[in-house]
Each structure stands twice: as C-alpha cells, then as structure tokens.
C-alpha cells in the first residue's frame with residue numbers, strides 16, 4: 001500500500017504546495033533579494049534562528065538566575081568589576097554573559113561600563129515563581145537532552161522529572177512532597193492572582209481544594225473571602241507540609257486537612273465548591289475521568305467544580321500547551337495538556353451539565369472552567 005493518500009482535501013493540497021515553495025532554495029534566494037518580500041523573509045529567518053537557538057537563550061537566562069544577577073541588577077546600576085565580584089566569574093566570562101544577556105534584553109548598559117536589568121529582565125525580578133521554574137528546569141533539560149530517546153523509551157522508564165514528581169512515578173509515592181510542594185508554593189501566586197480576579201469565591205461557604213499542596217492557593221482564597229471554611233485534600237506527605245505552613249500562617253480561616261489519595265480515598269463531602277488547581281494535566285485520561293466522577297458524586301446539587309490550569313488551545317500561546325506542557329508531562333511520565341474542549345467533554349461525561357469558561361487576564365499562565373452539578 002502506498003504511504004501517500006490520493007483523496008486530498010483542498011487544505012492539504014494548499015499546504016503541500018506552500019511547503020514545496022517555502023522549501024525550495026530557489027524561492028528562498030528570490031525572497032531574500034526581492035524588495036518588501038525580503039522583509040518577510042528576514043522576519044521568518046530570524047524566527048527560525050530563534051527556534052534553533054532557543055535552548056542557548058534559555059541557558060543564558062538560567063546563568064543570570066543561578067548567579068542571582070536578576071535581583072542584583074534590579075537594585076541599580078552596577079560596574080563590571082562589581083558584577084565580576086558578585087557572580088564569582090572571570091571578567092571575560094562576565095562580559096560575555098552580560099553581552100549575551102543584553103542581546104536578549106535581560107540586561108542593558110544605559111551608560112558605558114554600567115549595567116542594570118533590561119526590558120525582559122526587569123519583570124522577572126518581581127516574579128519569584130518564574131525564577132523558581134527557571135531553576136527547576138535543569139531536570140526537564142536533563143530528560144530532553146536526547147528528545148528522540150525520551151520519546152522512544154516510553155513512559156514507564158524513570159526520568160529526572162518522574163523522580164522529582166514522585167506521585168507521577170511508577171511507584172506513586174509522596175516521598176518527594178517537601179521539594180515539589182515548595183516549588184508549587186513559590187509558583188502559586190502567579191495562578192491565584194489570576195483566579196482571584198476572575199472568580200468570586202465569596203459566593204461559597206465551604207471549599208475543598210483537591211491536590212491543594214501545602215495550602216498556598218487555599219490561604220490566598222481565605223485571605224480574599226474570610227468567612228470561608230476551606231478543606232485541603234492531598235497525599236499524607238503533602239498534608240504534613242500544609243500543617244507546617246498553615247501553622248506559621250496568621251490567617252484565621254478554618255482549615256480542615258484531609259490526607260489521602262484521590263485514587264483510593266473517598267472525596268470528603270459537605271463542600272459547595274471543589275477546586276482542582278493544576279491537577280488534571282498531571283494525570284492520564286482514565287485517572288482524570290475517575291476523579292471527576294468522584295468529585296461529581298461528592299458535590300451537593302448546585303455545587304460547583306472549578307478546574308484551573310494552563311490549557312492547550314490557548315490563542316497566541318499554543319506552544320505553551322502542546323510543546324512545553326506536552327514534552328514536560330511526557331518526561332514526567334504522566335498526564336497531557338488538554339484543550340478546554342477536551343476538559344469540558346470530560347466534565348460532561350462525569351455528569352456535569354452546565355460548563356462555562358472563566359476568563360482570566362493572562363491565559364498563558366492559567367485558564368479556568370466552572371462546572372455546576
């Protein structure tokens with residue numbers, strides 16, 4: 001049987017024709033020399049180079065973060081000598097890093113010999129969560145060093161990420177709870193800021209946050225609507241982290257901690273809102289379907305489920321979904337990015353009839369769907 005099909009749609013014909021033209025060296029030569037067209041050709045060549053060099057750019061940013069240069073340069077203008085001292089690098093290495101960072105707008109030199117952050121670096125200085133993720137990414141890049149080997153070895157093989165996210169490893173445990181809970185708590189403000197602006201939690205009385213980690217999301221919600229009673233359900237090792245964290249916290253909301261695995265333990269009842277924040281994408285379809293059915297059963301009529309996570313079909317941010325989360329979750333060994341339609345379909349299958357998107361200001365960070373029983 002031929003590997004080519006002959007019943008092509010008009011769109012397939014158009015795409016094949018376009019690819020033949022774009023892939024032709026003669027066309028590329030013509031485009032790079034023709035007035036106006038060459039502007040488009042230059043833009044496309046730059047975008048192609050960025051895709052090829054992306055890992056190098058990322059590692060330059062990582063060097064700034066690991067050397068603590070982001071907060072250091074945010075606090076004012078610094079001389080090269082001072083930066084050499086601070087970063088602990090030789091002068092030529094420091095200058096090479098600064099110039100590389102300048103080309104990426106991480107830093108800039110507004111007057112000779114003096115350096116501060118650039119347009120891309122300055123917003124990072126206020127984002128501890130992003131910096132925690134940049135540091136964490138060495139695990140992902142270890143797994144991605146040979147991407148074809150990663151894809152070829154299947155998802156049963158232990159990876160750097162599956163050893164970190166122990167609940168996603170084949171042995172499924174909470175042994176890594178302290179490490180990953182700290183990362184989740186550091187990155188949670190980016191998420192809770194979006195959701196608190198988009199969803200009115202004050203309309204509820206009792207909220208259960210499933211997979212609630214050490215309670216960073218719950219404490220943010222409690223601070224915004226102080227009459228709420230909040231339950232946090234997570235693996236026992238993570239609930240121990242929540243106990244430590246909430247003990248230190250001055251918020252007076254009434255927290256109930258529920259240790260257990262949602263794969264085995266019944267979901268606690270008596271809550272009129274259940275939240276799943278950055279949970280579903282970590283799990284394969286069968287696990288998510290079983291969890292959503294249990295959530296549906298645990299809610300009273302009129303009760304709600306709020307699903308909060310990045311989604312695959314986010315306009316202007318498609319690579320965040322299928323490229324970034326697609327490969328990250330593949331390396332982790334569990335879960336996949338889902339479009340809002342796919343998640344909505346799962347919610348319908350679990351029994352929910354009213355399912356609505358909740359608009360967030362930065363959908364690249366997080367999106368949300370509310371489902372009513």
Ligand SMILES: C[S@@+](CC[C@H](N)C(=O)[O-])C[C@H]1O[C@@H](n2cnc3c(N)ncnc32)[C@H](O)[C@@H]1O
Pocket residue numbers: 167184185188191210211212213214216217233234235238260261262263276277278279282
């Ligand atoms: C990606 S973290 C998200 C944490 C928190 N919701 C947040 O957004 O910061 C996933 C959480 O789900 C929890 N989790 C994973 N599998 C679980 C299970 N079977 N039962 C209960 N919790 C689980 C993990 O322990 C972890 O705290």
